[in-house]
Amino acid sequence: MxxxxxxxxxxxxxxxxxxxxxxxxxxxxxxxxxxxxxxxxxxxxxxxxxxxxxxxxxxxxxxxxxxxxxxxxxxxxxxxxxxxxxxxxxxxxxGVAPRRHFAATAIGLALLLVGIASAALIEVRRRVSPWSASFDADSWATVRRWLRAIDQGRLFPSVRPSPLAASLRQRAERAAMTLVAMAPFAAEVLEAAVMAGAARAA
Known part of the structure; x- marks a missing residue:
């Protein structure tokens, strides 16, 4: 072969x-x-x-x-x-993330909504995903997969892994704020900052 x-x-x-x-x-x-x-x-x-x-x-x-x-x-x-x-x-x-269908900017936004805005995963999915229907009506397992990939260095490698005892929201907040800090400009709107930082981190 x-x-x-x-x-x-x-x-x-x-x-x-x-x-x-x-x-x-x-x-x-x-x-x-x-x-x-x-x-x-x-x-x-x-x-x-x-x-x-x-x-x-x-x-x-x-x-x-x-x-x-x-x-x-x-x-x-x-x-x-x-x-x-x-x-x-x-x-x-x-802003395109290697080996991911979702844009890095979309992933960054989802982490911000979960970690900073404390939005329910179902609401995050409705805001970020192109599809509102899901077999998992009360959650969105994709966010957990993204956080696991960050901790393993397979997504946003410049974001440090979270402590083992950190909750889902704590891990999302840590990642989102790291991405905000990486934005190449100061933005009053956190969404714009996290998306810009995620594009740079991809």
Missing amino acids: KERSPQQIVHLDLDVKGWLASPPTVDRARPARCPRCGAAACPLGGGLGLWGHGSRSRQVRGPLAAGERGGLVTIEVRRYRCRRCGATITVVPR
Whole structure:
């Protein structure tokens, strides 16, 4: 069986709304260098180091901006192949979380609603998820999965794990406030700050 090339994720400095409005060209989205081996994408006097490797559709779920309700959009992300090491690089908009259908911004908002606003999980789901129906009518297990992924370093790796004895709301508050602190601007509205911080932390 042929071994699959290692996957690398690179974020372009363009949010999902901007990507939808004007998808970047192959040249615009091409990273400056391979994130795996460091090879230059366009070395002086040489051929391309990162070749366009097609595109693929990717779902992005949840609100795309503060004050919006959860939705679902599909974007075409760009892919590249490194000629030196063979890595496949996928370029995504700012705020897209690797290996997650929900946007990082939506996850950050959900953590804020649970941890700071003390909203019930059912209400958080209605606000963040594109679907209101669920087999679990009184809860939303996805939030617990996100918190577990944070504690295991698989989501928002810059957010430190919570103490073992911390409750669900305490863990969500700790993560949300860390994301707020990572926002590149001061915002009076916490929702805008946590979403900006989550986009940066993704």
